[in-house]
Amino acid sequence: MFDNKVRIALGTNNQAKRAAVVVATGIEPICYSVPSGVSDQPMTEDETILGAITRAKNVLAAEPEADFGLGLEGGLTYDSIHTMQWYLFSVCAAWDGKRLYVGKGLYFPIPHEIGEKLLQGGTELRHIIDELSSTIGSNHKEGAYGLFTNGRITRSDVFRDAVIAALTPFQSTFYK
Numbered sequence: 001m002f003d004n005k006v007r008i009a010l011g012t013n014n015q016a017k018r019a020a021v022v023v024a025t026g027i028e029p030i031c032y033s034v035p036s037g038v039s040d041q042p043m044t045e046d047e048t049i050l051g052a053i054t055r056a057k058n059v060l061a062a063e064p065e066a067d068f069g070l071g072l073e074g075g076l077t078y079d080s081i082h083t084m085q086w087y088l089f090s091v092c093a094a095w096d097g098k099r100l101y102v103g104k105g106l107y108f109p110i111p112h113e114i115g116e117k118l119l120q121g122g123t124e125l126r127h128i129i130d131e132l133s134s135t136i137g138s139n140h141k142e143g144a145y146g147l148f149t150n151g152r153i154t155r156s157d158v159f160r161d162a163v164i165a166a167l168t169p170f171q172s173t174f175y176k
């Protein structure tokens with residue numbers, strides 16, 4: 001946990017992402033929606049990481065009194081080497097104006113038809129998950145992870161681990 005004087009700016013108003021930061025750090029972030037600079041539905045690992053980094057930098061620029069900018073981004077990636085499967089993963093980038101770290105949450109297999117549909121374009125994962133779970137705003141709640149695991153893993157859980165990973169180098173003396 002961080003000292004409660006630390007100010008964290010989070011580049012989104014998404015509730016699952018906000019909750020992840022609160023659980024990971026014990027701090028209520030300043031939430032401010034900023035552009036990710038990437039497509040609404042990132043379909044590669046590189047694009048997803050870039051979206052997280054851009055959000056982290058944009059939010060610290062918008063909230064310069066904060067100690068850290070955090071960018072959280074969800075995206076898909078296709079494993080064309082080992083499993084020939086689509087995976088959903090969640091990234092956190094942490095930026096203090098000098099140092100940049102990225103933490104990646106777990107890779108989670110996604111039904112093949114969903115990956116292929118997203119690859120064709122014209123929709124986003126949240127619309128598909130909303131429809132499958134008969135809800136609105138699944139991306140602010142348990143998300144795809146919650147739907148597929150029956151609530152055993154949530155979107156917030158996955159981002160929590162990514163946030164802890166990205167912030168650890170700023171906290172732990174082992175990285176000095």
Ligand SMILES: O=P(O)(O)OP(=O)(O)OP(=O)(O)OC[C@H]1O[C@@H](n2cnc3c(O)ncnc32)[C@H](O)[C@@H]1O
Pocket residue numbers: 011012013014017040041042072073074075088124125126127129138139140142143144145155
């Ligand atoms: O409000 P922001 O911060 O933009 O959050 P977001 O959920 O809309 O957007 P992301 O950029 O993190 O994710 C890219 C797309 O993938 C969707 N997505 C990612 N993970 C998801 C999950 O677990 N459940 C449902 N949709 C998900 C998301 O809603 C977007 O449509």
